[in-house]
Amino acid sequence: MPYQTIDGVRIYYHTEGSGPAVLLLHGLGSCADDWFFQFPALSERYTVIAADLRGHGRSDKPPGPYAIARMGNDMAGVLAALATGPAHVVGLSLGGLAAQALAIGHPPQVRSLVLVNTFARLRPQGLGGWLYFLSRAAAMATGGLEAQAEVVARGVFPYPEQEELRRAAAERLRANDPAAYRATMRAVLRFDSRRDLPRVRVPALVIAGKEDTTVSLAAKQELAARIPGAQLIVMSNSGHASPLDQPEQFNQLLLAFLAHYKEG
Numbered sequence: 001m002p003y004q005t006i007d008g009v010r011i012y013y014h015t016e017g018s019g020p021a022v023l024l025l026h027g028l029g030s031c032a033d034d035w036f037f038q039f040p041a042l043s044e045r046y047t048v049i050a051a052d053l054r055g056h057g058r059s060d061k062p063p064g065p066y067a068i069a070r071m072g073n074d075m076a077g078v079l080a081a082l083a084t085g086p087a088h089v090v091g092l093s094l095g096g097l098a099a100q101a102l103a104i105g106h107p108p109q110v111r112s113l114v115l116v117n118t119f120a121r122l123r124p125q126g127l128g129g130w131l132y133f134l135s136r137a138a139a140m141a142t143g144g145l146e147a148q149a150e151v152v153a154r155g156v157f158p159y160p161e162q163e164e165l166r167r168a169a170a171e172r173l174r175a176n177d178p179a180a181y182r183a184t185m186r187a188v189l190r191f192d193s194r195r196d197l198p199r200v201r202v203p204a205l206v207i208a209g210k211e212d213t214t215v216s217l218a219a220k221q222e223l224a225a226r227i228p229g230a231q232l233i234v235m236s237n238s239g240h241a242s243p244l245d246q247p248e249q250f251n252q253l254l255l256a257f258l259a260h261y262k263e264g
Contacts, residue, residue, distance in 0.1 A: 006077035012058035013051040017043030021084035022258065023075060024050040025095025026178070028182055028188065029173040031057030034092060037247035041255065051078055053098060055180035064183030068191045068226060072101025073235050076109050086111040086260055093118050093215070096183065098190050102247060104196045112261045113204040114254060117212050120226060121192045124220040149173035155213055156240045165244055177178055197226035203261045204230035207253060209238035
């Protein structure tokens, strides 16, 4: 398996294709497999790199505390080791936080940003948002990752026709190291990029699933508003895991954006 060791931590990555680099960063409790539907669409024109963030998947799971800035540093190290030049960076949820950290902390490494169902600062919106996060916390406290995996997977993939996606998501969540998962959750809760986002000077696209119940549309609107020149696109019939629940629509949006900024 391909790894790069960054500050003593082995980071797993998978790569396919050739051309300008596209770095894909997954959501909380998942891994590079989040991007199963994107590799075929992207690898004909781009060098596609999907990495497991520290504490996740096949990457090392060092003791906490964790910090999103350190995840950004890890990804900068991977790109530097692979000598890709600046990359188009695509991040889903937690991966979107790491993508922001990479763009803020290592500007020369980033050609453009695509931030999917993520935020500058996490604050649940309305009673429904708070109830969802409380249900996740209660499941974790009473049943550990096994129980929380079911709550999260059902929230992300709520429809009967999404049973296969829901089962795969639950399996990936259950496979997490509990200590690393909790350390990452604490890092997510501490994350706040609002003051730094105006310094981002690369083309940026914020993608919002219209039916996302994990991150509010208001949070994504704020994210787009704080990045100079950022676009916001709302995907219909899509929830929190847009690259998985609407892969064709997502791939079309992503490829159109990347093609426009391919030489940028």
